[in-house]
Amino acid sequence: MTSFTELQQQRRTIYALGQNVQQTPEALFELVKSAVRYAPTAFNNQTVRSIVLTGDAHEKLWDIVAKRLKQEVPDETAYQATLAKINASFKAGFGTVLFFTDTAIVKSFEENVPLYAENFQDWSEQGHGIAEYATWLALTEAGLGASLQHYNPLIDEEVAEAFDVPSTWRLRAQLVFGSIEAPAANKDFVGDDERFKYYSK
Template sequence: MSTFVELVEKRRSVYVLGTDSQYSKKEITDRIREVVKQVPTAFNSQTTRVVVLFDEANNKFWDHIYDVQKDILEGDMWDLMSGVMTGAKNGIGTVLFFEDLDAAKKMPTQGTRTEAYKQNNNANAQYAVWLALAEIGLGASLQHFNIGYEQGFDKATREMFNLPETYEMIAQMPFGSVEQEIGEKEHIDADVQVKVFDK
C-alpha cells in the first residue's frame, strides 16, 4: 500500500490510455463506490452522484462528446482536445461526476454558498476517485465537456443513460492503463504556494 504522499505524487493527468489492468470492472466499480461513500460533504449532504461507463457505454458517450465538440472547438483547441476524446475510448472506462440538484436544495444554505458547497462536494469526490484509481495503477484525466445544466448542454447525456433530470454534470474522468511516459511535473516555490504564520 502506498503512503498518502506517494499516492498524491503518483496521481497525474494521463491522456494515452489502455485496457491493461489486473482489476475487473466490478472491482474497479466497488472501489469507486466505497471511496465516494466516504468522501466528506457539506452538512453530510451527499449531493454527488457518480456514473461509471465501460465498453459500449463508454464509446457511445465519447462519440457523442466528439460529435458535439467538433462544431464548437476550433484550430489549436480542437487539435488538442480531439485527441483527448478519441483517447478516452481506448481506456477501460469513464467516471461521470454529477450533482443532484434536489439533494443540493436540501442543504441549509442559499445562492452562491449552496453553489460553492456543491462544487466542493464534487471536487472532493473527483480527487478521491482519482487517487483510488492511481493506487491500483490506473491513469486518468479530468475533463469538462458539455457541462452547463442551465443551458441544457448535458441533457443528451442524461437522456443517453436515463438519468434523472436533477443530475447536473460537473466533470468526466476517462481512465485506463498508463500507456505514456509521464514527465516531471513543474512546481512553483513551496513558500509561495503555502504560507505559514505563528503570530
C-alpha cells in the same frame, strides 16, 4: 505499503490510456462507489452522484463528445485534430466516471437551512472536488491512470438521454481512466514562497 503522500505524488494526469486493466468492471465500480461514499460533503448532504461507464457505454460517451464538438469546431482540419485527441486520450481508455450534482438536494438544503443558503452551491462544488480527487487516488492506488475532463455543459442533454440521467442531476466532470501506456511529463511547481505561509503566533 504506499503512504498517502507517496500516493499523491504518483497521481498524475495521464493522457496515454489503454485497456490493459487487471480489475473487472464490477470491481472498479465498487472502487468508485467506495471513494464517493466516504468523501465528505457539507452537512453530510451527499450531493455527489456518479455513473461509471465501461465497454460500449464508455465508447458511446466519447462518440457523443466527438459528435457534439463537430458543431463547435467547423474547421475540418482542426476538428480532425480534436477527434484524434478524443480517440487517443479518452476513448482508448477503459472507462469513464461521470460526476453529477443532485441539484434537488442542494435546493432542499438552501430552503431548509436558510442561514447558509447562499453557501450550498459552493459547498457542493467543494464536495465534488473531494470526491473526484478521492476517486482519482483510488484509481492510482489500483495502478491505473486517469485524466479529469469537463465537456459539460456541451454534452449534458445527450448524456442525460443516453444514460437515463435523472433530471435533477447536473453533470460536473468526466474522469476517464485506464492502463498507463506512457508516463506523464515532468511537472513544474510554483515556488513555495509564493504559495504557502506559516505562523506560530
